[in-house]
Amino acid sequence: xxxxxxxxxxxxxxxxxxxxxxxxxxxxxxxxxxxxxxxxxxxxxxxxxxxxxxxxxxxxxxxxxxxxxxxxxxxxxxxxxxxxxxxxxxxxxxxxxxxxxxxxxxxxxxxxxxxxxxxxxxxxxxxxxxxxx
Amino acid sequence: xxxxxxxxxxxxxxxxxxxxxxxxxxxxxxxxxxxxxxxxxxxxxxxxxxxxxxxxxxxxxxxxxxxxxxxxxxxxxxxxxxxxxxxxxxxxxxxxxxxxxxxxxxxxxxxxxxxxxxxxxxxxxxxxxxxxxxxxxxxxxxxxxxxxxxxxxxxxxxxxxxxxxxxxxxxxxxxxxxxxxxxxxxxxxxxxxxxxxxxxxxxxxxxxxxxxxxxxxxxxxxxxxxxxxxxxxxxxxxxxxxxxxxxxxxxxxxxxxxxxxxxxxxxxxxxxxxxxxxxxxxxxxxxxxxxxxxxxxxxxxxxxxxxxxxxxxxxxxxxxxxxxxxxxxxxxxxxxxxxxxxxxxxxxxxxxxxxxxxxxxxxxxxxxxxxxxxxxxxxxxxxxxxxxxxxxxxxxxxxxxxxxxxxxxxxxxxxxxxxxxxxxxxxxxxxxxxxxxxxxxxxxxxxxxxxxxxxxxxxxxxxxxxxxxxxxxxxxxxxxxxxxxxxxxxxxxxxxxxxxxxxxxxxxxxxxxxxxxxxxxxxxxxxxxxxxxxxxxxxxxxxxxxxxxxxxxxxxx
Numbered sequence: 001x002x003x004x005x006x007x008x009x010x011x012x013x014x015x016x017x018x019x020x021x022x023x024x025x026x027x028x029x030x031x032x033x034x035x036x037x038x039x040x041x042x043x044x045x046x047x048x049x050x051x052x053x054x055x056x057x058x059x060x061x062x063x064x065x066x067x068x069x070x071x072x073x074x075x076x077x078x079x080x081x082x083x084x085x086x087x088x089x090x091x092x093x094x095x096x097x098x099x100x101x102x103x104x105x106x107x108x109x110x111x112x113x114x115x116x117x118x119x120x121x122x123x124x125x126x127x128x129x130x131x132x133x
Numbered sequence: 134x135x136x137x138x139x140x141x142x143x144x145x146x147x148x149x150x151x152x153x154x155x156x157x158x159x160x161x162x163x164x165x166x167x168x169x170x171x172x173x174x175x176x177x178x179x180x181x182x183x184x185x186x187x188x189x190x191x192x193x194x195x196x197x198x199x200x201x202x203x204x205x206x207x208x209x210x211x212x213x214x215x216x217x218x219x220x221x222x223x224x225x226x227x228x229x230x231x232x233x234x235x236x237x238x239x240x241x242x243x244x245x246x247x248x249x250x251x252x253x254x255x256x257x258x259x260x261x262x263x264x265x266x267x268x269x270x271x272x273x274x275x276x277x278x279x280x281x282x283x284x285x286x287x288x289x290x291x292x293x294x295x296x297x298x299x300x301x302x303x304x305x306x307x308x309x310x311x312x313x314x315x316x317x318x319x320x321x322x323x324x325x326x327x328x329x330x331x332x333x334x335x336x337x338x339x340x341x342x343x344x345x346x347x348x349x350x351x352x353x354x355x356x357x358x359x360x361x362x363x364x365x366x367x368x369x370x371x372x373x374x375x376x377x378x379x380x381x382x383x384x385x386x387x388x389x390x391x392x393x394x395x396x397x398x399x400x401x402x403x404x405x406x407x408x409x410x411x412x413x414x415x416x417x418x419x420x421x422x423x424x425x426x427x428x429x430x431x432x433x434x435x436x437x438x439x440x441x442x443x444x445x446x447x448x449x450x451x452x453x454x455x456x457x458x459x460x461x462x463x464x465x466x467x468x469x470x471x472x473x474x475x476x477x478x479x480x481x482x483x484x485x486x487x488x489x490x491x492x493x494x495x496x497x498x499x500x501x502x503x504x505x506x507x508x509x510x511x512x513x514x515x516x517x518x519x520x521x522x523x524x525x526x527x528x529x530x531x532x533x534x535x536x537x538x539x540x541x542x543x544x545x546x547x548x549x550x551x552x553x554x555x556x557x558x559x560x561x562x563x564x565x566x567x568x569x570x571x572x573x574x575x576x577x578x579x580x581x582x583x584x585x586x587x588x589x590x591x592x593x594x595x596x597x598x599x600x601x602x603x604x605x606x607x608x609x610x611x612x613x614x615x616x617x618x619x620x621x622x623x624x625x626x627x628x629x630x631x632x633x634x635x636x637x638x639x640x641x642x643x644x645x646x647x648x649x650x651x652x653x654x655x656x657x658x659x660x661x662x663x664x665x666x667x668x669x670x671x672x673x674x675x676x677x678x679x680x681x682x683x684x685x686x687x688x689x690x
Contacts (some may be wrong), residue, residue: 068264
């Protein structure tokens, strides 16, 4: 992957305004040499998918702490499939109960990073995943 | 007993002691450089020399006396303990009403309402953007009908109620007043708080609707209206809590909060209000984080700065205008998903720092909040933690028990100076609104948040169970399960309300609100009438969105 810059869309999906995690991750990915597009708050699944396609990213990182993940995340994966863009990796960060993590991973989410995750792990996960693809 | 040593003798003796320690520490070095969370280096030991120019009367004075460093009441917790106020709300108004009544039965002394995000952003539960969010982080309130259920069988003349609501604060306050009116309670008896602090929403919490200047108008309208109608209501809770949760240091938390407070006072004065008319009803909300002594010093410094600001900068004469009254919540961001029971200890120490810092009310977080919304057993333990501090361990027996500690006083002075230099910087930028519009505050918070995260990842900062003392294969704990049908039921009720009300009356009151918003009349009377006609929150905020426009976020990364 070293010959091509990794492009990541970091987004806040839903109405919750807790963007500390999203911004810290965005900054860490940037420091790791990736190109990061940060959407800001209050994005709908439609807006996320549209921005991801327009920006031609390989990874979408979504942060959500409001508990609306079960309603808002699956539509993102579903829409990517409809647009034949399932090669875009979707990762999630936030407060996500264990049972929901299993469900989301069965439904196309590559990984879920809960509180206490290290930004180093997130960087490595993205690099490894893209190399495997 | 020996003679009192002179200062020069003390300095020499201290020098000798340090040399001696230096020698022995070559063999047994200290573990590291010690720093507070705001990045001040902490000395090996503090002594009387650190308080060289200390003037008791000016810096401390007695509790209940200007500048209130030791507390705003003369007897503090010997008279009455702080209000134990757990933030709660989820699902429907019925479910939350049940949790409220449970908490009151368990000895809680005040209510604190958490609203869901659509309510906080002024959308009805059937708005497309409310998808997945209805009843999640708080209770869904669409109209007066929901507020009536929320407060059912709760005597509003006997409890104080805090509502975490900002952009639509005027609407929720009007609903609360309307319920009180129906319960036959005199408006002067209403006691409570609306958060109503929009400036920190732009930098830290995110539930803004309108642009800053229009938002400031609504806030000033509330100050003026509430001052006349509900004199015992706290019209704003100027909040550092979320600024800290967003990653700021302790110093930045207080500095940016007081910077915002100055902006509110200036706006109200510019609108023609007398300082002493509204300032006694200003209240504050701070975070109790983990660095124990720094937090205690922070609360004390905040009180001293506010008293002097109000007296010297704004010419307040009423002592109540100078008293910084505050609510405290323990730091949600310090809670870990790993080994969640350990969070009980974190919360207990944080809560203790708030009590030693002289808080007026307190929320203790639940151990499972890094995993989900708190379960009932977890909330009960959190409340019991406060009761142990209040009733068992004796820290409430004397006022400001740490006052006079060399370390605490030195730290209080240091933090005060740092806060004052930030306030100066904000003044130079042109005030808090300008500083926010320029992204200054946001960038400062972000830089601190990033540094904090790096410190954890480099193990410079130890988080028990996360980067040290970890275990694998943890057993899952029981979490609160949300009823997925809540959202549907809420939407049904909203439909019924829309069908059963007097439509002409709704249209008329909304038209009156539009007229007030376009002009300069106080908005509150029009909002009160619309609420009583069962206009929905979304309809009322919709009119204001039309007239005022919506805020577009500054992306500062």
